[in-house]
Amino acid sequence: MVLLRWLDANVEKIFILICYVTMAGIIFVEVFRRFLFNEQVPWSTTVPVYLFLWIVWLGCTYNVKIRAHLRFDELRLRLPYGGQFACLCLDAVLWITFAAIVITYTTEQVWLSYDNFAIVQGTDDVMQWWFYLATPFAWSLLVFRVLQNLWSDYADFRAGRPFNLHANIFGD
Amino acid sequence: MDGLWITLISLGVTGLFLLGVPIFLVIGFWVVGVSLVIDFTLANIGVTLYEGLNFFGLLALPLFILTGDLIKSAGIAKRLSDFAYSILGWLRGGLAMASLGACGLFAAISGSNSATTATIGSIMHPEMVKGGYDKNFAAATAAAGGTVGIIIPPSIIFIVYGFLMNLSISDLFIGGLIPGCLMVVAMQTVCWFICQRNGWGHLITFQLLRSAKMAVGAWLGFFAILLVIWGIYTGAFSPTEAAGVTAGFCLLVGLIMYPFAKRLLPASDGSPGALPDDAGFLQRLLIPGFSFAELPGVIMRSGQITGLLAPLIAVSVVMQQLLSLLGADAFVTEALSGLGGYYAILFACMLIVLLAGTVLESLPNTIILAPILAPIAASIGVDPIHFAVIFLVGDAIGFITPPYGLNLYVASGITGIPYFRLLKYTMPYLGALIVAWLLIAFIPELSTILLVNKGAGVYQLQ
Numbered sequence: 001m002v003l004l005r006w007l008d009a010n011v012e013k014i015f016i017l018i019c020y021v022t023m024a025g026i027i028f029v030e031v032f033r034r035f036l037f038n039e040q041v042p043w044s045t046t047v048p049v050y051l052f053l054w055i056v057w058l059g060c061t062y063n064v065k066i067r068a069h070l071r072f073d074e075l076r077l078r079l080p081y082g083g084q085f086a087c088l089c090l091d092a093v094l095w096i097t098f099a100a101i102v103i104t105y106t107t108e109q110v111w112l113s114y115d116n117f118a119i120v121q122g123t124d125d126v127m128q129w130w131f132y133l134a135t136p137f138a139w140s141l142l143v144f145r146v147l148q149n150l151w152s153d154y155a156d157f158r159a160g161r162p163f164n165l166h167a168n169i170f171g172d
Numbered sequence: 173m174d175g176l177w178i179t180l181i182s183l184g185v186t187g188l189f190l191l192g193v194p195i196f197l198v199i200g201f202w203v204v205g206v207s208l209v210i211d212f213t214l215a216n217i218g219v220t221l222y223e224g225l226n227f228f229g230l231l232a233l234p235l236f237i238l239t240g241d242l243i244k245s246a247g248i249a250k251r252l253s254d255f256a257y258s259i260l261g262w263l264r265g266g267l268a269m270a271s272l273g274a275c276g277l278f279a280a281i282s283g284s285n286s287a288t289t290a291t292i293g294s295i296m297h298p299e300m301v302k303g304g305y306d307k308n309f310a311a312a313t314a315a316a317g318g319t320v321g322i323i324i325p326p327s328i329i330f331i332v333y334g335f336l337m338n339l340s341i342s343d344l345f346i347g348g349l350i351p352g353c354l355m356v357v358a359m360q361t362v363c364w365f366i367c368q369r370n371g372w373g374h375l376i377t378f379q380l381l382r383s384a385k386m387a388v389g390a391w392l393g394f395f396a397i398l399l400v401i402w403g404i405y406t407g408a409f410s411p412t413e414a415a416g417v418t419a420g421f422c423l424l425v426g427l428i429m430y431p432f433a434k435r436l437l438p439a440s441d442g443s444p445g446a447l448p449d450d451a452g453f454l455q456r457l458l459i460p461g462f463s464f465a466e467l468p469g470v471i472m473r474s475g476q477i478t479g480l481l482a483p484l485i486a487v488s489v490v491m492q493q494l495l496s497l498l499g500a501d502a503f504v505t506e507a508l509s510g511l512g513g514y515y516a517i518l519f520a521c522m523l524i525v526l527l528a529g530t531v532l533e534s535l536p537n538t539i540i541l542a543p544i545l546a547p548i549a550a551s552i553g554v555d556p557i558h559f560a561v562i563f564l565v566g567d568a569i570g571f572i573t574p575p576y577g578l579n580l581y582v583a584s585g586i587t588g589i590p591y592f593r594l595l596k597y598t599m600p601y602l603g604a605l606i607v608a609w610l611l612i613a614f615i616p617e618l619s620t621i622l623l624v625n626k627g628a629g630v631y632q633l634q
Contacts, residue, residue, distance in 0.1 A: 016475035017468055024235060027416030031409065045228045052231055053222065056486070059479015060196075069194035070480060070533055072576045074591060076192030087191050094188070094197045101204060105218025135221055165192075 043122035050131035057138030106135040181205035224489035235415030240282025247460035251390035261376035265367020271296040275317030289318030315583035316601030324352030358608035430461035488539035529570020561619040
């Protein structure tokens with residue numbers, strides 16, 4: 001239970017931190033190697049791009065979790081309480097529907113890459129599907145976050161508490 | 173029949189936008205709806221969510237975001253603001269003008285409008301209120317000042333524009349340098365007039381030695397600015413590499429200096445980087461930096477902003493593909509070509525960018541409109557780099573135009589001033605920016621002179 005709670009709080013953070021540091025580290029080190037030793041590994045321009053995929057889609061999930069996605073919320077803030085709750089439900093339905101489309105078609109891409117033993121350009125044995133997996137994985141997690149938020153909104157609605165409606169653009 | 177359905181879908185998603193549905197979903201559902209209507213496979217969405225982001229140059233985006241966050245956490249934003257005040261404090265409204273100057277300096281490191289507003293606004297707004305400025309005007313200054321974030325290089329939006337239009341990102345960065353400075357000067361001029369009329373701000377004497385001391389305190393900021401501009405201008409680095417090197421350098425300096433700064437710098441009064449007037453040379457050289465323990469928080473903030481912007485890029489690329497399939501570019505070209513000559517078409521393009529910027533976020537605005545408008549501009553002989561700058565200045569102005577002005581949201585969030593009240597106080601700055609925009613459009617040299625000097629006049633089509 002403790003582990004689950006910790007994962008719930010940190011799962012996106014772990015992936016984002018590892019991928020961000022690795023991506024920036026590869027670029028930083030390779031620029032220096034090129035300057036000082038005139039050499040550069042061939043995968044230094046491909047692996048960081050694939051790591052970027054993990055950062056982007058888990059970042060997207062994290063923004064759903066902290067309700068930070070960009071939106072125009074002036075009208076929603078002025079709606080009656082029930083209307084605000086209906087809007088929050090609408091958000092959840094839309095996220096889940098879009099996630100279903102994304103997961104379906106990106107999973108196809110992952111299988112295709114897996115079946116073809118596609119490797120990352122410039123490497124001998126790094127599989128592309130490890131990175132392509134980012135999108136269906138992150139969107140599945142996103143659905144979970146949407147449901148968590150919806151549950152919390154429902155609890156607020158039942159208790160008559162105000163909703164968390166402001167876009168939280170700069171983090172939690 | 174398809175046309176009717178597409179109109180209904182467009183109206184439907186506009187309704188979703190007004191109801192506060194995230195912009196990513198608004199664009200996403202337009203894409204899904206139109207794909208279904210024209211019987212275009214939804215698998216394209218899946219593919220483009222990978223391929224739309226599969227470009228090495230785009231990595232400059234997360235890396236410049238990280239650089240901005242590292243500089244901010246290291247306490248340099250405060251030092252840059254103090255430096256700007258030491259230069260402009262002798263003028264009426266000097267603190268507000270210094271805020272705009274600090275926005276320009278921070279923009280030269282970060283590359284994001286909203287981050288510039290948030291960082292400089294959170295430092296300078298309380299100072300301005302303390303200094304006797306109207307709190308609404310002070311917040312509007314932060315919101316407007318942030319608009320240069322994406323024009324003064326490095327710039328996230330220039331990276332995306334270059335990626336889309338196959339233009340050199342380095343040349344775009346160089347093209348934005350003078351127009352970005354012009355925007356700052358235009359806003360400072362208006363700011364001076366307003367402050368002069370209202371008698372806001374206390375005058376301080378200009379002292380060269382004091383400014384030099386402040387400049388020493390902000391050395392890391394200046395070093396980062398010079399590293400990026402030198403690296404890109406000389407071609408030593410690609411923008412992505414420049415971003416990686418700057419981020420790595422700021423990270424190392426921040427971590428190394430932290431233990432020394434903790435021992436040798438006086439305790440901060442809440443704004444990291446603040447120095448007493450009698451601080452010695454060594455103390456000024458030291459920056460507060462950050463500990464290892466703080467680092468995950470800094471990187472996560474960058475990860476969050478990346479996760480906010482990059483998905484919008486991916487989904488907007490799909491929207492652009494569909495618009496192209498629907499023949500939107502041919503339609504717009506035909507409509508605009510009937511308008512007449514060079515300036516009529518150029519102003520029509522500018523008007524479209526400005527109007528779209530009132531409702532669209534800058535990234536979707538660029539991704540959707542640039543591939544449609546840039547070829548039209550090129551066909552009438554506008555230099556592609558010049559048009560890119562015109563387009564993106566219009567995009568930047570969209571950050572303070574209602575109903576959707578992201579900088580107004582950010583400034584409202586950090587100052588607690590209601591969105592619509594802020595809007596009113598931003599209007600004079602909007603006027604100044606539009607004048608600067610017209611100058612940038614009328615005088616191509618503002619965007620191209622540095623390029624020509626660099627020997628990159630290959631873009632000249634005329």
